[in-house]
Structure formats: C-alpha cells, structure tokens
Amino acid sequence: MTTTLTLPCPAKINLFLRITGRRADGYHNLQTVFQLLDYGDTLTLTLRDDGDIRLENALPGVAHDDNLIVRAAKMLQEKSGSTLGATLQLEKRLPMGGGIGGGSSDAATTLLGLNHLWQCELPLEQLAELGATLGADVPVFVQGHSAWAEGVGEQLQAIEIPEQYYVVLRPPCEIATREIFLHEQLTRNDPPIKIAAFLGGHLENSCEKLVRKLYPEVDKALIWLNQFASAKLTGTGSCIFAGFENKRQAEQVFAQRPEQYSGFVAKGVNLSPLHRALAIV
Ligand SMILES: C[C@](O)(CO)[C@H](O)COP(=O)(O)OP(=O)(O)OC[C@H]1O[C@@H](n2ccc(N)nc2=O)[C@H](O)[C@@H]1O
Ligand SMILES: Nc1ncnc2c1ncn2[C@@H]1O[C@H](COP(=O)(O)OP(=O)(O)OP(=O)(O)O)[C@@H](O)[C@H]1O
Numbered sequence: 001m002t003t004t005l006t007l008p009c010p011a012k013i014n015l016f017l018r019i020t021g022r023r024a025d026g027y028h029n030l031q032t033v034f035q036l037l038d039y040g041d042t043l044t045l046t047l048r049d050d051g052d053i054r055l056e057n058a059l060p061g062v063a064h065d066d067n068l069i070v071r072a073a074k075m076l077q078e079k080s081g082s083t084l085g086a087t088l089q090l091e092k093r094l095p096m097g098g099g100i101g102g103g104s105s106d107a108a109t110t111l112l113g114l115n116h117l118w119q120c121e122l123p124l125e126q127l128a129e130l131g132a133t134l135g136a137d138v139p140v141f142v143q144g145h146s147a148w149a150e151g152v153g154e155q156l157q158a159i160e161i162p163e164q165y166y167v168v169l170r171p172p173c174e175i176a177t178r179e180i181f182l183h184e185q186l187t188r189n190d191p192p193i194k195i196a197a198f199l200g201g202h203l204e205n206s207c208e209k210l211v212r213k214l215y216p217e218v219d220k221a222l223i224w225l226n227q228f229a230s231a232k233l234t235g236t237g238s239c240i241f242a243g244f245e246n247k248r249q250a251e252q253v254f255a256q257r258p259e260q261y262s263g264f265v266a267k268g269v270n271l272s273p274l275h276r277a278l279a280i281v
Contacts, residue, residue: 002047005113008273009041009105011094011266012140013166013234013241016203018190027136027152028181028188033198034140034147035161037168038273039266041092041106043069045113048085053077055088059096068107068134075130076111080120095262097174099235101137108141109274116278128154137235144275146268148195157195160270164243165250169225169263171217173238180207180236183214208233221261228253239263 015033022028048054053073055064064070069088076082088110094102111127114120122130124142131138136153145158180186187206197203211233212219218233221240225231229242244250250265257263 002117004044004046005117006042006044007109007113007277009043009094009102009109010141010269010273011037011040011100011102011105011168012137013037013100013168013239013268014205015161016198016232017205017207017235018193018203019186019188019206020190020192022188023152029151030149030153031190031192032149032153033159033161034137034149034153035166035268036140036144036146036270036272037100037166037266038269039093039264040273041090041094041102043091043106043109043113044089045110045117046087047117048087050085051077051083052085053088054086055090057090057092059090059092068103069110071134072107072110072131073114075134076114076118076120076122079130080115080118080122082118082120084118086114086117093264095170095174095239097176098170098239099175099177099233099237100168100239101141101235104131104135104137105141107131107134108138111138111142112274112278141272141274144272146270148198159195161268163270164245164268165247166241166243166266166268167225167250167254167263168234168239168241168266169221169257169261170239171215171221172260173215173217175211175215175237177236180211183210185210185213202230205233207236211237224258225253243268
C-alpha cells in the first residue's frame, strides 16, 4: 500500500480572458483558455492513521486552517467519510496573488493525492465539483487538461494547444483577484465568442487595461516583455507572459529581464504533470 506521494502542483496561465457578465451572487461569467505549465509547487502527502490533517510549512499571511491544502483535505475527509489523515509538506515556488493559480493547484493536488492515498475512489467530476467551492480555478487542475472554459471556469472543454515555451514574469506587486473583480471600472460586457475565434485569432485579457492603470509596475513589465513577443496578463495579474517557439529563445529573453522581475520559463503542456504522475489519463 502506498503511504507517501510526492506530486506536482502545476501553474496555469490564461491565454486570454473575457468577462461576459456578472451573476446574481457577484461572481463573473468568463470565457478563457487555461494553458497548463510544466512548472509549479511540489506537495508531499504522507498517510496518518490518527485522522489529523497537518500542513508542516506555513505560508506567510495564511493561517494553517485557511490554507487551501488543509481546507481541501478536510473537505475530502468529510465527503468520503475516511477516518485517515495526512501530513502535508509544501514546496512553494509559485508566487501568491500572481494569477497563475498556485493556491487552486495546491488544493487540486491535495484532492487527487488524498483520494488515491485514502482509496476514496471519488471520480474526477466529483472532485472538481468539490474543488470549485474552494476556488474558481480548482476544477481545471482536477480535470488535468488545458481547456476552453466558460461559466466561472467550471465548464471545461479539453483542447489541444500547440506546445510552446513561456516566459512568465512577476512584477514586484501582488494583486488580489477580488479587488479587480469588484472594481467599478472593470469591463464586464464582452460579447461571448465561439471557440473557433480563439483557435483562429489573437484575443486579449479584459482585466489588462484596468490592472495596467492600477498597477504601473505591471504596465512597465508588459512594455518590457512586448519588445520580444506579444505579452499578456494572466488572470487578474500580477504575472505576465509571452510565448516562444523554443526553450532557448525563452531562456535568452528571461536572462535579460530587469532584476526587479522574478519569474520562470516553462513549457505549456496539454496534459497536467499531476495526472502524468498519477497516471490518470
Ligand atoms: C481570474 C481567474 O484566475 C481566471 O482563471 C479566476 O477566475 C480566479 O480564480 P480564483 O483566484 O480561484 O478566485 P476565487 O478565490 O474563486 O475568487 C476570489 C474573488 O474573486 C471574485 N471572482 C472570482 C472569479 C470569478 N469568476 N468572478 C469573481 O467575481 C469574487 O469576488 C471572489 O470572491
Ligand atoms: N496553498 C496556498 N497557496 C497560495 N495561496 C493560498 C494557499 N492557501 C490559501 N491561499 C490564499 O489564497 C490567495 C490567492 O492565492 P493564489 O496563489 O491562488 O493567487 P492567484 O495566483 O492570484 O490565483 P488565481 O490565478 O487563481 O487568481 C493567497 O493570497 C492566500 O491568501
């Protein structure tokens, strides 16, 4: 029986983001394409038979019980009726408040990892539904495929995207998703498009104009990266990205970045590294 698993929590970028309306509960209906990346956090999950859920390393500013990893584990315990517990160790690489889905991906890896260790055998659809209550980006990480998404990101259609290398830069600021979605100047009336429009053209992120205005550091970073390739905001920021045909080109651009930008180079992948590791295809 497996008692320990070490699993990836990949990042995502939104290749474009349209906001098509606002629901009665205040959440926004979106159209986006989630591109999964082969870079992210790493989570080690070890079985405990006393039922406790213990995350060993705290994140700055996040209380133990508020961490999405702990919340996901407790939720699965409750839904599955399992009496088992887990010790969890997180190696955090993804910047928080970056629009690259770090917290959501950690939660998804927790759900899939514990589903396996505790032998709950809940199907991915049910785990995605559970995950959606923790964060709008959890379902795509649970389903594990780059996807066209609608609704608040839970209506997913897996798609194959030509694999490219991305430079992802993190300007020196953190942006709360909530702040952008609550802002009165956010564009909320993008006409809905069909998937063919994405496949055939160049689409924008509807949060970008507002984020550039509120966060001049993001504006500056986009101007810098745009010298090399078309650069865009992911999610509600603060990270930005640009795609390149090969790893060498991406690494050359990344190496020239001004020192105030952190970030990474990653390959866009259609199948999640998590699903590859768990051999769920
Ligand atoms: C912008 C995206 O990153 C695109 O992938 C996601 O939709 C955001 O997902 P997330 O960070 O998991 O967001 P959540 O933690 O679910 O929501 C944070 C806050 O953002 C607002 N929110 C979020 C998603 C959405 N479709 N509409 C919203 O209005 C809500 O005020 C919510 O309280
Ligand atoms: N395991 C976790 N990792 C990161 N953030 C977490 C975690 N658990 C709780 N949080 C909280 O969630 C907030 C959002 O974190 P996250 O890294 O997912 O932001 P994001 O990259 O903007 O996400 P998204 O792309 O989904 O908008 C953090 O500021 C933090 O307070």
